[in-house]
Amino acid sequence: MAEVWPATQGSIEDVVGRMESPPLREAVRHTQWCRVTGVRQILGWLQQFPGDSWQQRWNASPAAASGVEWGRMAAEWIAATSSGVTATIVGSGLVGLVLADVLRPSLSWQMARRARHMQDRFALVRDPEGFARLQTLAGPGRWASLTGRRAVNDLTKIMVAKGGTLADITVGDALEYRAALQEHHTQSAGHTLFYAWLRRLGSLPDDAPATLRNLSRATGQVGIEQLVDRYDLTCRPVRDLLVDYLTERRPGLDYATLDNLSRFLALHFWADLEAHHPGIDSLHLPPQVAAQWKQRAQTKTVRRRRSDGTYDEVTSPRLDGSTLLIAVRALYLDLAQWAGEEPTRWGPWVAPCPIREADLNVKKQGQRVKARMDQRTRQRLPALPTVVRAAKELLDNAQARLQAVQTAPAGGRFEVLGETFTRARKPGSTWVYDAGGRRRDLVQRERRAFWGWATVEFLQHTGARIEEMLEASHHSLIQYRLPTTGEVVPLLQIAPSKTDQERVLLVSPELADVLSTIITRIRDLRTGAVPQVAAYDYNERVWNPPMPLLFQYDRSGEISAINGEFLRKCLNDVLDATGLTDADGCPLDFDPHDFRRIFITDAIRSGLPPHIAQVIAGHSDINTTMGYNAIYPADAIEAHRAFIARRRSLRPSEEYRTPTNEEWDAFLSHFEKRKLSLGTCARAFGTACIHEHACVRCSLLRAEPSQRGRLLEIRDNLLDRIAEAQREGWHGEVDGLEISLAGAEQKLTQLDAALKPSVVHLGLPAFGQIAGQSNTL
Template identity: 55%
Template sequence: MRASDRPGAIQGTAGPRTPEELIDRYGLVCRPIRDVLVDYLRERQPSLDYSSMEGLACALGARFWKDLEIHHPGIDSLRLPDEVAAAWKQRLRTKQKTITAKTGEKVTVDVPRLNYRECLIPIRAFYLDLAQWAVDDPGRWAQWAVPCPIKEEEANRRKLQRHRKSRMDARTRERLPVLPTLVRTVNEHRKATEMLLQAARHTQPGEPFTAAGQTLIRSVTGHKAIRGKVWAEDPVTGKRRDLELEEDHAFWAWAIVEVLRATGIRVEELLELSHHSFVQYRLPTTDEMVPLLQIVPSKTDEERLLLVSPELADVLSAVIHRVRDHTGKIPLIASYDWQECVWLPPSPLLFQRRFGAERRRISPDVVRDILAAALVRTRLTDPSTDEPLRFTPHDFRRLFITDAIMSGLPPHIAQVIAGHRDINITMGYKAVYPDEAIQSHLAFLARRRAMRPTEEYRVPTDAEWQEFLGHFERRKVSTGICGRAVGTPCVHEHSCLRCSMHWPEPGQRQRIVEIRDNLIARIAEAEHEGWLGEVAGLRISLAGANDKLAQIDRRSDNDSVNLGVPNTQRPKTSQTHHNP
């Protein structure tokens, strides 16, 4: 295919930029720093794909050095003073976002940057790489080896990952219950737009027609109108509508939602599905032929095969029927890889649509726009912001994995279907529901209950119930309350002052004092009479009595607990208040 024949000649697409072009986009003033950034990208280029190279150039050139040149004109060294580094980090914590105010006006506000720590990592890696390369090649890199302004703990993403997991789980829990509403809405809209288009095609220009509960008037177009376009006017609003475009968007919205929710594939994998992606497999046990969908290598550079369910087969069949040309074949189109900025060989892609006089592959941005328009029709709102609910293509991937594992699919099988190399990544996509935790806890209690003797769960008799209630009545003793558990005997043979479970009553302090004095007198008598065996037992009781008195004194001294709150100094003119 010639360059002039490619869609890119019209769209203005370009090939991959060199490291010089990636850095020069930001117009850096300091030439030596610009050169070292270019050299750094050139060294990293063999181990990075183009999209990673572009992101690294943006981090180093725009977020880091260009920001420093804007706020510190004339800066020319990578050795940053502490105050300069601190100010840069503070600016990096926020970013500008354009929102629509309640008045409908577009305003720009500063919002927190959620991936702040992730933005620090490439800058820290840049400094550490230069230090390591200075050891290997001091003549080239030693002059750039300076202390890194980012400490290791500043780039620690452990807490950030937990917060991100929490946000993604909340996002999944909000969207999974409303997914049936979205599916039903896109299907109804597809059928309605198809009925309107068919009715309009069978209606003469200027004549009214009714379909899908709407009454429109087919527009009268001039001879310069685009051939095949079907226009209609709404007599209520006076708006002129392109029924062919509405039907086209409605069909692809339905197809995108159905394929994403049935497969959990990434958006780039969705757009690379072709007529060659269908594979047949014969089961060795039943000799049955089952259809499989081949997912070409994308993020993990590994292909995988997915089972095509009957529902998914109906959707893919409708897509194939739609994109076939008059010869019954799917047209071969050249697509542009926006990640690597290269043209791919022509192939019979399924997600292609007519754009003017040519066919083009649907782009990821068009997918997001179609999903946004479909969600507006559902009238669903985000409970956290009270704004229209948004679905990204990757949300369907999280919903698919969560629903699959909750429905009983083993996590290691979900890992294979999702194309993850690490099962921890798969489990990170899966959201935990409170209901799931409750049901699991109840199942655990049921299993534990089944392992214990059944007589422990019988209904108590009247005598047992009275015995249980009587235990609390019999806990009262002359010097306090006994705190032993129900059904347990007294281990000190009712020598309460010796027992650690005895809780002395402050009102009985005088009685305990009398008991202590009596014990002292008995110990003196026993020592005088030579009853040494009795002396040891009396001394144990005396120690218990002293301990109970000490407990009462500590409780009376600590009626008010000091929390360590500093006292606020009162003005001298205020009145003095005495604590009670």
């Protein structure tokens, strides 16, 4: 921090002379007297401390150590060198010295002490033109709001600590102020508007961060060495190899892919090997080491918190296990190929690839994923109308509550939609208290309800990816004139995203209504234009250029782009309002990508050719489009039904006649007679018992697991009777008893085999679960 500048090097009389001249001179005589007297007292006290300037003496004094102590101890400190000292006079004198730029209290000093009556005076004295221009840019409403006053206060504190005007504030000053704010208040929410105003003034460079919000998450791209070093690899040669390898592949990869590849190779491959095999330093892996790593690569261990607060480690299959194997196999094969071109550079690292081609056979995994996604789509497709209706009702109710609170007096009670609320006493506040005393922000509720409705409507009518929706702008709406009829039709241009393929969608009347509602909401009321806002790409870790994005909102006076995390919260609010549950009774969840699958499924079901659906969806391969299609095989179902009808027409008609009452009673009585004490008889209808009701001997007896105890008693009794017959010499009796004993033991073996689990359940839906569900397509 600077300690010497012209204003802080003058004498006491020079400083007092400046206080007597405009613009520092106060209009009220008493205020001016207090100001000048306080200046003399403070400067007289500072003379006893070492330094060549008043700022150096201030830093050497106890006053600079704490703003809190200044308010309590200043009068006592200064009383040793001055007479008639009062806290009011000393406080007025300090304000004068700050206004005159003689003293610059640090940011931490200002955080600990509030400077009253200085904010408005500071703007007029230090930079009247800059603040006047800033007020014009902000508008009267925002300037007079709470967030506006807070932003002016933030700028004032920076100028007090750094000197100069608004145009002299740098990005570093803003970051330093943000760090000081977080240190003293643990959070900086609501203190970023000042930075947005500085950008609008044009005093910051073009490459400055677009906003201070979420600055810790908007880290930007880092170098390849930093990507690898975040995993602290022990073997330095292998670490250098991975850096060299990723550098070689960098030109053909986007940053998100490079980030994932570095994670696969550095963390999941080599760091895992070092953790389980300390001292490893070669890519030539022994067969046992390679086999163990491949086994670990297929699973992951996560910590889950229990209800009692403890944690449990759970091992589950890794969904990206095949991708990890492919990345490692590509490393070995690339090194082998590049060694032929540059043997000195890559040759020493060539080793047999531990991953065989057979290890990459993911056909079954793909089929399971396809079945799981199809079931998910079929379950959510019938629920889509309910979600759409709930989103609209939630928005209507939120807007009704907000309109009611805006017309209610401050502190007054009002009733809306059958609920009673009390408005906060602060004028202009939209906070309310419900009947239970809970506080609600109805503006925030209405905002989340609106963007939840907009998300549902946009996704269901376009089938776009969420990143494509967030990048849609006012410029995406274009007009196209049909060459045949000359009719002008609206189109929505989808910017390239995942596959870098640009495409256009026909805007339906429903989608046009949604887009017009969004544009009406986000327009600047003064200019009528859609504000331009810079959005951060969390995949590429770069700031996109400012664009009139459709998904933006006024966040405490700062126009901000909406991110996916906020939209998911809005979507969850809609789902909570529906009350829908899945087959297990859990609340039904919707991912933004579910709307894309539903859109494609519904389009193909309605007769849209798959290759046209491929173009609309922006897929490079039609197999991807068909993978999203979750329609039941209608052709196979209809062919099977036709086969059954044709077979029935060829068979004798008496086989399909209506049974008589006697026949039906005989049919029912047969099944009643199949109920036995040990289980159920499986003999066919119309057949007699072939074992004369010696059920233990019969192979058609299906014993119940609950009767296993009785079977054990029967077996033990048969053993005792056989022993008795052998002892008495009843050999004919022994033969019959042994047959019954063999039947009883066979039934026990069948029960034990049925009770013993023979398969491992992976959580995939069974056929009975799928067939038991009905879908209306």
